[in-house]
Amino acid sequence: MSFLHPLALLGLAAAAIPALLHLLQRRIPPQVDFPPVRYLSAAERESARRLKFRHLLLLILRTALIVTIVLAAARPLVPLRSGGAHQPTAAVIILDNSPSSGAVIDGGLVLDRLRVAAHSSIARTTSADRVWLILCDGVLRGGSREALLATIDSTEPGWVRLDLVQAIERAARIVNAQPLTGREVHVLSDLQRTALASNRADVPNGVSVLALAPGRGAPNRGIASVRVSEGAAVIELSGSMLGTGAAGASQPIPVTVRIGGERPNRGEIVARGLATPSEAGGAATRAAVTVPLPAQSLAPGWRVGEAALEPDELRADDRRPFAWRVAPPAKIMATPSAGSFVAAALAVLLEGKRIVEGRDVVISGGEVPASPRAIMQPPADPALVGQANRALASRGVPWRWGQPATPGVLASLELALLNGVPMQRRYRIEGAGSAAQGTGDVLATVNGEPWLVRSGSVVLLGSRLDTAWTALPAAPGFVPFVDALVNRIVMGEAEVVPAEGAPHVEFRTRGTDTIGATVFGPDPRESDLTPASPALVTAALGGKDRTSVLSADRFAAERFSGTRRADAGGMLLLLALLLATTELGVATRTR
Amino acid sequence: MAQRLDLLDPAEVARLGGIEIVAEGVVEGFLAGLHRSPFRGFSVEFTEHRAYQAGDELKYLDWRILGRSDRLFVKQFEEETNLRSMILVDASRSMAWQGTPERLTKRAYADRLAAALALILLRQRDATGLVTFDDQVRQVIPARVKTGQWTRIVRGLLDTPDGLGTAAHAALQRLTALLARRGMVVLISDLLFDRELALAALRYLRHRGHQVVVFHLMDPAEVELSGPPEVRFKDPESAVSVVVRPRELARAYADTVRREIAAWRKACRRHGIAYHHVQTDMPFGLALRLLT
Numbered sequence: 082m083s084f085l086h087p088l089a090l091l092g093l094a095a096a097a098i099p100a101l102l103h104l105l106q107r108r109i110p111p112q113v114d115f116p117p118v119r120y121l122s123a124a125e126r127e128s129a130r131r132l133k134f135r136h137l138l139l140l141i142l143r144t145a146l147i148v149t150i151v152l153a154a155a156r157p158l159v160p161l162r163s164g165g166a167h168q169p170t171a172a173v174i175i176l177d178n179s180p181s182s183g184a185v186i187d188g189g190l191v192l193d194r195l196r197v198a199a200h201s202s203i204a205r206t207t208s209a210d211r212v213w214l215i216l217c218d219g220v221l222r223g224g225s226r227e228a229l230l231a232t233i234d235s236t237e238p239g240w241v242r243l244d245l246v247q248a249i250e251r252a253a254r255i256v257n258a259q260p261l262t263g264r265e266v267h268v269l270s271d272l273q274r275t276a277l278a279s280n281r282a283d284v285p286n287g288v289s290v291l292a293l294a295p296g297r298g299a300p301n302r303g304i305a306s307v308r309v310s311e312g313a314a315v316i317e318l319s320g321s322m323l324g325t326g327a328a329g330a331s332q333p334i335p336v337t338v339r340i341g342g343e344r345p346n347r348g349e350i351v352a353r354g355l356a357t358p359s360e361a362g363g364a365a366t367r368a369a370v371t372v373p374l375p376a377q378s379l380a381p382g383w384r385v386g387e388a389a390l391e392p393d394e395l396r397a398d399d400r401r402p403f404a405w406r407v408a409p410p411a412k413i414m415a416t417p418s419a420g421s422f423v424a425a426a427l428a429v430l431l432e433g434k435r436i437v438e439g440r441d442v443v444i445s446g447g448e449v450p451a452s453p454r455a456i457m458q459p460p461a462d463p464a465l466v467g468q469a470n471r472a473l474a475s476r477g478v479p480w481r482w483g484q485p486a487t488p489g490v491l492a493s494l495e496l497a498l499l500n501g502v503p504m505q506r507r508y509r510i511e512g513a514g515s516a517a518q519g520t521g522d523v524l525a526t527v528n529g530e531p532w533l534v535r536s537g538s539v540v541l542l543g544s545r546l547d548t549a550w551t552a553l554p555a556a557p558g559f560v561p562f563v564d565a566l567v568n569r570i571v572m573g574e575a576e577v578v579p580a581e582g583a584p585h586v587e588f589r590t591r592g593t594d595t596i597g598a599t600v601f602g603p604d605p606r607e608s609d610l611t612p613a614s615p616a617l618v619t620a621a622l623g624g625k626d627r628t629s630v631l632s633a634d635r636f637a638a639e640r641f642s643g644t645r646r647a648d649a650g651g652m653l654l655l656l657a658l659l660l661a662t663t664e665l666g667v668a669t670r671t672r
Numbered sequence: 673m674a675q676r677l678d679l680l681d682p683a684e685v686a687r688l689g690g691i692e693i694v695a696e697g698v699v700e701g702f703l704a705g706l707h708r709s710p711f712r713g714f715s716v717e718f719t720e721h722r723a724y725q726a727g728d729e730l731k732y733l734d735w736r737i738l739g740r741s742d743r744l745f746v747k748q749f750e751e752e753t754n755l756r757s758m759i760l761v762d763a764s765r766s767m768a769w770q771g772t773p774e775r776l777t778k779r780a781y782a783d784r785l786a787a788a789l790a791l792i793l794l795r796q797r798d799a800t801g802l803v804t805f806d807d808q809v810r811q812v813i814p815a816r817v818k819t820g821q822w823t824r825i826v827r828g829l830l831d832t833p834d835g836l837g838t839a840a841h842a843a844l845q846r847l848t849a850l851l852a853r854r855g856m857v858v859l860i861s862d863l864l865f866d867r868e869l870a871l872a873a874l875r876y877l878r879h880r881g882h883q884v885v886v887f888h889l890m891d892p893a894e895v896e897l898s899g900p901p902e903v904r905f906k907d908p909e910s911a912v913s914v915v916v917r918p919r920e921l922a923r924a925y926a927d928t929v930r931r932e933i934a935a936w937r938k939a940c941r942r943h944g945i946a947y948h949h950v951q952t953d954m955p956f957g958l959a960l961r962l963l964t
Contacts, residue, residue, distance in 0.1 A: 110915050115905035116766035116864055117894050120932060121914050124924040132920055 083168075085156035085648065092151035099143035103136075135667065142664040146657055153653035160642075167641035169209035170263030173252035174199050174229075176236060177245060177270030179217040180603040183238030184271070184395040184610055186299045192238050195269040198293050198633065199233050202267045202640055211259055215252060217243035238397065240583040242604035245270055246280035249290060249622055257285040267640060268292040268622065272630075274613040275606040277621035284623030291640055292622060292630045295612035302334060302368070303398025303608030306579065307388045307600075309374065309405035314338050316388045318356050318368040320398070320608035333357055338372045340379075340386035350375060379407045383595050385586050398608045404577050404586045404598035411567045412439020418446025419458065420547050422554035426563040435564055442567050446545065449476055454538040454571045458545045459508045466508065474513060478536045480522075482543070483509040486530060491553070493525035493533070495576055496565060498558030506550040507543040510534055524570065540571050678788075678957025683776050685956065686784065695787035695826070698956045699795070721745040748819055755798040756815045756855030759786045760847065761829065762889075764806040765908045766864045768834040770952070771893025778889045781952040782860040783829045785887065788956055789858060789963070790825045802828045803850070805843035806835020812850060836909065841866070844873030854881040862889050863936060864909070875943050885946040885963065888936060890929075892951050897925040 084090065115121070125132075158168075176199045182192040199214075206212050206226055214222040214229050217239040222232060249266055256264040264287055270276075272295040284290055302320035309315075316336050333355035340350040356370035372388075384407055389400045413436045415423050423444055430436045443450035447460025449472035459482050460469050470481035486509040493499040510531040525533035532543035544550040546559075553559055569576070575589055575597030582601035589597040613621070615630040622628040631639055677685050677697035685694055721734060724744035732746040767779035776784075786802065793800040794817060801815030802825045811828040813821075844859075851857065857877055863870070863886070877884050899905075899918040906913040918925075933949050940947035948962040 110902045110904045111900055112904040112906055112913065113899060114769060114908045115894075116769050116862065116908060117890075117929070118905055118907035118910075118912055118914055119864065120894075120928045121897075121905055121916060121921065121925060122912075124921055124928040125914060125916060127928070128921060128924040135920070 083158045085158065085650075087155060089151060089155040092154065093148060095151065096144050096147045098147060099140055103140060138667055139664060142660055142667060146660040146664060149653050149657040149660060153650045153657060156648055156650045157653070159647055159649045166207065166647070167205075167210075168262040169211075170206070170265055170641055171211045171256040171259035171261045172202070172206065172263070172265045172267060172641075173213045173215060173221075173256055174202050174233075174267045175215045175243075175245070175248050175252060175269060176233060177217055177243045177268075178236050178239045179243045179270075180238055180240055180397040180607040181271055181273055181395060181610055182217075183397050184299060184301065186296055186394060186610075190238075191271050191296065192236070194296065194633075195271070195293065196233055196236060198636060199267070199269050200230060201637060202269075203229050203233065205641060209261075210263075211261060213252070213255065215243075215248050217241050219243065219248060219251075221251070221255065240397070240601075240603055241581050242607055243270070243276075244280075245272075245276045246282045246621060249282045249284065253282070253284045253288045253290070253623070257288050263641060264288045265640065266290045271295050271610070272613045272618055273606070273609060274611045274617065275609045277613045277617055280621065282622050284627045286627070288623075288627060290623045290628040291636060292618055292628060293636050294615065294630050294632050298611040299394045301393055301395045301398070301608055301610045302390060303395065303603070303605065304336075304388050304390060304401040305367075305605030305608065307338075307386075307401055307403035309386075309403055312374055314352075314372045314374055314386070314388065314403065316354070316356065316370050316372060317605075318358075318370075318390070318608075319605045321611045334368055334370075335391060336370050336372065337389045338374070338386055339389070340374065340384055350379075381408050382406070383588060383598065387584075395608065395610065398603050398605075400584055401602040402584050402586050402600055404588070404600055406569075406574065406595075408568065408572075410435055410437045411572070412437050412441040413444070413567050414438065414440050414442070414452070415444040416446060416448065416450065418448065418461065419444045420446060420545060422546050422548070422559070423458075423563065426554075426560045427567075429560050430564055430567070436567055442571055444567070449473060456540045456542070456566055456571055458542050461545060470513075473539070473541075476539065478539050478541070479513045480510055480531075480534050480536055480541050481513050482541075483511040485509070486543070487528060489528035491525055491527055491532060491551075495524045495570075496533075496562065498556075498561055499525050499533075499553070502551065502553045502556055502558075504532070504544055504551045504553075506545075507532060510541055510543045535570060535573070538571065538573070540566065678955060678960065680955055682781055682784070682952060682954070682956055683774055686776055686780060694784050694956075695791050698784070698788045698960070699791045720748050722748055755793070755796075756851070756853050757790075757793045757798050757800045758803060758815055758847065758851055758855065758857050759790055759800065759825075760803045760805065760843065760857060760859045760861070761786050761832070762806070762859075762861030763804045763810055763832045763835045764862075764864075765834055765836055766862055767889070769891065769908065771891040775891060776952050778862050778891060778952055779834060781950075782887075782889055785950075785956055785959055786829060786858075786860055787822075787826050788960060791822050792960065794822050799855075800825065801850075803843065803847055804828065804832040807842070809843050809846050810835060814850070815855065841869035841873045844870065844877065848873070848876055848880060851877070851880070851882060856883040856885065858885045858887065860887040860889060862894075867936065867939065871939050871943065874940075874945055878944055883946075884944075886936070886940055886948065887959065887962075888933065888947065888949045890949065890951050892953050895926070895929055895951065897922045 176195055178192055182195060184191050203212060203226055212229060214232060216236060218241055222229065249268060252266045256266060266288060268290060272292065298321060300321055302318050305317040305319035307314055307316050318334060336354050336356050338352040352372045352374060354370040354372040356368040358368040383404060385402060385404050387400055387402045392399055413427055415427055427436060440452050442454045442456065443452040444456040446458050447465050447469045449455065460466055466482050473481055486507050488505050491499040491502040491504055504527045507527055522535045523531045524535060527543065534541050546554055548554050573591065573596055577597065578599045580599045580601045581604055584602045587599045588595045618630045619625050619628045629639060685698065722745065724733065724746050728746050734745045734747050737743060737745045761782050763779060767782060768777050770777040790800045797817050799815040799817045800821060802811060802813040803809060804811040810832045813824050813828045874884050897918045902915065902917050904913050904915045937947045950959045
């Protein structure tokens with residue numbers, strides 16, 4: 082309890098006045114002759130108990146009256162569960178408008194429900210509060226209450242997945258740093274299970290996390306990814322209760338692929354397939370389908386397509402674009418020094434018509450070929466490394482093989498299939514001292530040191546593709562790796578990279594060449610609309626003592642309740658009036 | 673129209689003069705109100721002569737002495753009585769109390785009432801005497817009917833100072849020895865003594881055939897308790913004191929006084945004793961009328 086005028090509490094000393102008056106009055110009473118004292122004594126004996134009770138009652142009433150009046154003057158602020166004004170509070174409103182908030186459940190947009198709660202939270206703040214707003218983009222928005230309300234009102238379902246745990250940690254740190262009485266984080270989210278299953282938020286003590294309980298989940302399916310290779314599109318689906326039919330049985334999901342065509346039915350190629358859900362934990366969460374594409378009928382170049390599902394509760398994940406490059410097979414030749422594993426891999430690719438024989442690209446084992454494009458392994462004989470480096474320098478390659486380096490494990494952002502492959506022997510690939518090489522040319526590393534680099538039309542490897550050097554030739558990804566080397570990397574192309582955002586495709590260019598594409602779409606995890614259980618939410622968002630998962634009514638009642646106060650001065654004055662009336666009654670009626 | 677002194681406020685009447693004047697005025701008014709002569713039917717007996725004084729009735733003039741010696745003497749007679757009355761006046765210290773200066777003390781009221789009563793009795797040719805007492809008997813004037821008896825009674829009242837404590841039963845026991853013949857005993861007191869002991873003495877008088885009348889005198893302030901918010905009340909006789917808040921105790925005190933009066937009344941009635949509660953603001957005539 083706090084007081085608006087705490088100095089008034091000094092008046093509590095006046096509470097001793099009734100007792101003091103009582104004692105002072107009793108101390109020196111005037112003496113009067115009165116013959117019938119015997120009658121007085123008898124009357125007093127008969128009334129002693131009643132008088133003692135009356136005196137005690139009056140003393141209590143008068144003392145309580147003074148205390149009540151003094152307290153009323155001090156204007157106490159008492160905590161309230163609902164209503165009343167709250168003390169200055171730092172609050173962060175996390176409005177999760179990630180793609181899943183665009184789902185339509187029970188006839189309403191999920192975001193609408195969240196927006197109402199956020200609007201209400203902002204509206205309850207006062208000028209003494211400090212309030213921020215975090216949307217799915219993770220940006221911390223401050224400003225006036227009106228500005229925040231306008232932001233909330235104009236919020237639409239976004240295309241970026243909100244890392245809820247991270248956002249709450251950040252929000253908790255911010256409010257905890259504020260020198261205000263209250264510290265609250267309001268979490269307005271559909272609280273997807275997938276958003277909370279893996280992380281735990283570290284919420285400082287003193288920060289209260291209030292989460293609006295999620296509504297019910299809904300069956301939904303979305304396109305998680307589209308990957309085009311070898312003339313076919315592999316489409317993966319994700320979501321909750323995929324393919325669940327009326328009887329609850331899993332049913333195939335129709336998927337439509339469209340390629341090209343600025344307008345429907347004008348040069349557009351359409352392919353269809355049926356995705357089969359896979360059971361996981363009693364409910365189908367994944368499904369995949371491979372749809373053949375008529376690649377042979379397409380002219381070389383970059384193509385953009387779109388995979389689509391039939392509309393369901395969440396429209397944002399029903400379509401996902403994709404991009405791939407239609408190119409003729411590369412003309413490859415391997416020198417004898419390239420090794421047997423490379424030769425074997427090329428044979429496989431040749432058989433699969435991924436390459437043809439030719440001299441456009443040469444894979445060598447240390448020597449520098451005269452072909453336009455070259456993929457070079459270090460020489461098997463260390464004594465030839467210097468010669469090879471001089472040849473590289475003469476060709477203008479700003480990289481060279483250095484000293485043998487320590488074993489390690491491959492890591493690559495460009496070629497995910499390389500990640501984790503052990504490397505026993507390698508040369509450290511070093512820059513030649515010129516400024517021509519850049520970090521963008523390093524495609525894979527071992528122990529943080531370059532292992533696969535590209536400079537123009539030359540690609541250098543730090544190890545020979547031999548099992549004496551690395552386990553890569555024995556790995557399942559070896560052939561795809563060689564395929565990528567000869568068809569894409571040495572051609573200067575980057576991989577088609579998925580990114581989060583509104584569905585579209587952006588091409589990357591170098592000069593006039595298109596060297597890659599970024600395909601934007603929603604995070605596949607957004608498709609799973611299954612809400613987390615309250616226990617999971619509580620555990621993930623700071624623990625039971627700091628986090629509460631509340632229904633809409635409880636949420637409205639509990640927010641700012643930790644610092645909600647009401648001025649009890651009026652009530653105390655009423656109580657004082659009641660006490661005064663009672664005292665008057667006791668003082669007059671009990672004589 | 674002349675005011676009847678017996679119906680005026682006692683304190684106002686007391687301001688007119690001494691006890692004799694007041695008592696005579698009260699008795700005159702009281703007897704006038706009775707509309708009958710108190711002197712009719714009494715036999716008289718010659719006792720002595722005295723010199724004639726202006727105003728004496730001529731019918732008492734002794735014509736034979738006038739014829740023999742040419743001197744004016746009037747005959748004085750002692751009336752025969754059929755009643756002997758003894759008035760007992762409580763002269764204890766508690767009787768010397770008044771609730772306010774505007775009122776008579778209980779003792780002053782008792783003196784005037786006793787004087788008036790004695791005058792009435794004497795005028796009826798009843799032998800009347802006086803006993804004043806506090807913790808012991810202070811004055812004893814035997815019952816007589818001769819001329820000057822009233823003056824002696826008044827002087828006895830005036831000569832009795834305010835006493836100390838009250839021991840009514842001792843005084844009453846001594847009185848029984850003085851009252852050999854049956855008669856009337858009038859006790860004027862505030863009755864602030866042990867009721868059982870006093871009643872025992874009064875019962876004894878009744879047993880001896882006396883007619884007993886008790887005037888219970890109280891100041892109005894003794895009936896309704898009042899005073900400052902808190903006060904120490906001290907008994908002037910016993911020095912016992914008690915601290916009370918009059919406003920708090922007023923109701924209980926009034927109840928106690930009512931119960932005490934009722935107890936006296938009931939006890940007296942049970943033993944054939946006439947009991948009269950008289951407050952010192954009651955006109956003397958009304959108090960005397962209680963006897964009729």
